[in-house]
Amino acid sequence: MTDWRTVLGESTHISQDLDLDGTVAALTELLRSPDPAVRDEFACTTLGRLLPFLDSEQRHRLGNALLPLLDDAEVQARTFAPLILAALVRRGEFEPAWLERFEAWYPAETDLRGYDAKLGWLHAVAHGADLLGAFGRCEQVEPASMLHLATKRLLAKTDYVLRDQEDDRLAYAIALTLCRAELGEAESVAWLDPIAADFRTGEPGPVPAYASNTMRTLRMLYLLVDRGVCPDWGDAPAAQARHRNAVREQLAQVLALVAPFTG
Numbered sequence: 041m042t043d044w045r046t047v048l049g050e051s052t053h054i055s056q057d058l059d060l061d062g063t064v065a066a067l068t069e070l071l072r073s074p075d076p077a078v079r080d081e082f083a084c085t086t087l088g089r090l091l092p093f094l095d096s097e098q099r100h101r102l103g104n105a106l107l108p109l110l111d112d113a114e115v116q117a118r119t120f121a122p123l124i125l126a127a128l129v130r131r132g133e134f135e136p137a138w139l140e141r142f143e144a145w146y147p148a149e150t151d152l153r154g155y156d157a158k159l160g161w162l163h164a165v166a167h168g169a170d171l172l173g174a175f176g177r178c179e180q181v182e183p184a185s186m187l188h189l190a191t192k193r194l195l196a197k198t199d200y201v202l203r204d205q206e207d208d209r210l211a212y213a214i215a216l217t218l219c220r221a222e223l224g225e226a227e228s229v230a231w232l233d234p235i236a237a238d239f240r241t242g243e244p245g246p247v248p249a250y251a252s253n254t255m256r257t258l259r260m261l262y263l264l265v266d267r268g269v270c271p272d273w274g275d276a277p278a279a280q281a282r283h284r285n286a287v288r289e290q291l292a293q294v295l296a297l298v299a300p301f302t303g
Contacts, residue, residue: 060098064090068105071124072117076160079116087124091131099133107137110145118149119164122171129174139181142171147192152200165193165202165253166209176217177271183220187231190214194254195238201249202256211260215269218281228283229290239297255298262291 067090070083091099102124109121125138146168153162172193176186190210218228235254242251265288268278281287296302 060090060094061101064094064098064102065105068102068109068124071106071109071120072112072114074114074116074159079120080160084120084123088127091127096133099128099131100135103128103133103135103138107141110141115151115153115162115164116159118145118151119162119167122146122167126167126171126174129171129178134178134180136180139175142168142175143185143189146172146189147196150198152198152202152206154202154204154206163204163206166204166206168193169206169210169213172210173213173216176213176220183217183223184227184231186217187214187227190217191231191234194257195234195250197248198250198253202253207253207257208260211257211264212269214257214261215264215281216271216279218265218283218287219269219271219279221282223282225283225286228281228287232290232294236294236297239294242298251298255295258291258295262288262295265291 064087067083067087070078071087073079073083087102094102106121106125109117112118112121122142125142129138149164149168151162152164154166155161155163172186172190175181176183190213193210217223235258238254239251247255265281265284268280271279
């Protein structure tokens, strides 16, 4: 196996003799590897380090090469492609086909394991949330469409209860999207209507996994809307939801449907 750290050297420099296109193609293929050391520590990390050295055309080729991975038979390929796509979108790159394929994959993914003893981190919901948040901030994407996509992901039936703060990652992506200036007040809350309708159909007994996931995501979202969200996980000032009060009130009403002990 190629030691990409040796090939690339320091993170801010690459060898003049490096075949960038060939290296990117090889690393993209390694995103399918079942070995987490190869896929996560080498391929994914190194692709991220290479992005600043690629021109826009090369980045677009990379994004297009990632799309087939969203249909791959191997779950790790499907769940790591969104991480690199998110990095591309955050750098200002966009193709309608990227959005179309993501919208088809994200709510339909059924393997929601966070960590697997052999495969390592998979994180379909969290990694997909990173791309949802990137699209949610992208000026070429209607923000309301990402809010409704989050609803579809939340309400998709599953037996898997999220862990390792994956619900927090999805809440973060929604919160970022809610900061878009283009959002009207009605759009900011309409995506919660299907969730409220679903909660109203709840019956006594064990809470379905998808409902538990949804409740916990909305609780974190309430905190982010109330306190503000840091767009880049850094020291930048917290951004506020475009219609903070309306969203906060609607979140409280929806959560109250599954919390009859509230006042």
